[in-house]
Amino acid sequence: MTRDYSQFLPPSASGKTTIRERSPLEKLGWKPFFSQQTSVDDLTHTPPVRVVEVHRSGLHVLGEGLDITIPPRSDATVGDWLLYDQLSPPDSKVLERKSVLERRAPGSDRKKQLIAANVDTVFIVSSCNKDFNIARLERYVALAFEADVTPVILLTKADLCDDPSPYVDKASAISNRVLVEVLNALSTDPITKLAPWCKPGQTIAFLGSSGVGKSTLVNTLFMDEVAETGAIRDDDSKGRHTTTRRQLHFTSTHCAVVDTPGMRELQLTDVEAGISHLFGDMVALAGQCRFNDCKHDTEPGCAIQAALTRGDIDPARLARWNKLAAEEDFNSSSLTERKSASKSFQKRINSVQQKSRKPKK
């Protein structure tokens, strides 16, 4: 008896092709998650459009046969899907987001700022040089976890470094749920190494300090100069801020790429869940402390201190967790709470810093 196994073979081997032409909306990143929020009536009267650029003067949106600018609004950001109300564009409804990246704005009012919406993968970019900072990478990873976006760490400038492996080892130790790729952003590396995430209909974003190579990565992906890159100052490995607008670009294979300004001042905002996810081992240990409100300092029955004594946890990582958690408490509290908490927050930071400076025994 002969059996037909062709269904188990890849399309090319079976001679059949399963590649289906994507609709104009799918090419912009439209997914069942969004269509489930709309009715046939909605789709006819208020066609979906995606925000591809945010200007002071308005939002540039694209849809099926639509390429328009609608009035600016603070509740929508690049990557958002709107149901475009042709009679009254300001009333266009913002669809529920699959994910959203936000930050606490620098300055006194510290309002929440939307970075990008509906991103599937965020590439956290750092370089194999003085820019590399484990605590900063952890912040970005916590932010991605909180936003429900898959984080991938990219270490650029491998070509300028004799041995990138110590950077890779440190970055890989952040979380076993985060993959690390090391590359030269100026070569064709990004095209091959980012391919698993840059699929049609996917939306990707790059986060990281100024000068780490985010624009270069975008340019290499497009093999074109879509984002302006800046020369770096040699003395401190810091770049100039060259990316100013938030934009969504589409590759020829219909992967949407968010290009965001450098965010050296990233502050965490309401990322408690993201931090707990990243430091899950510490959270689990803390759950074994005798007291619920244990500060893991001198309290009796403290599981964290016990693990520290046994050498099971790294004191520097514990200090980073404490600092991140304290920062999160502070940023997520109200202004009045913050004023009164400000003193104790500073004390806590000082004590964390003192502890992390103490030499290992």
Ligand SMILES: Nc1nc2c(ncn2[C@@H]2O[C@H](COP(=O)(O)OP(=O)(O)OP(=O)(O)O)[C@@H](O)[C@H]2O)c(=O)[nH]1
């Ligand atoms: N040799 C080498 N140079 C790189 C690499 N990645 C980036 N550069 C260079 O580093 C400089 C800064 O890169 P950008 O792409 O502008 O950095 P950015 O992260 O977009 O910076 P902002 O736009 O300020 O946020 C440029 O001169 C790039 O050519 C790399 O992997 N290898």
Ligand SMILES: [Zn+2]
């Ligand atoms: Zn404790």
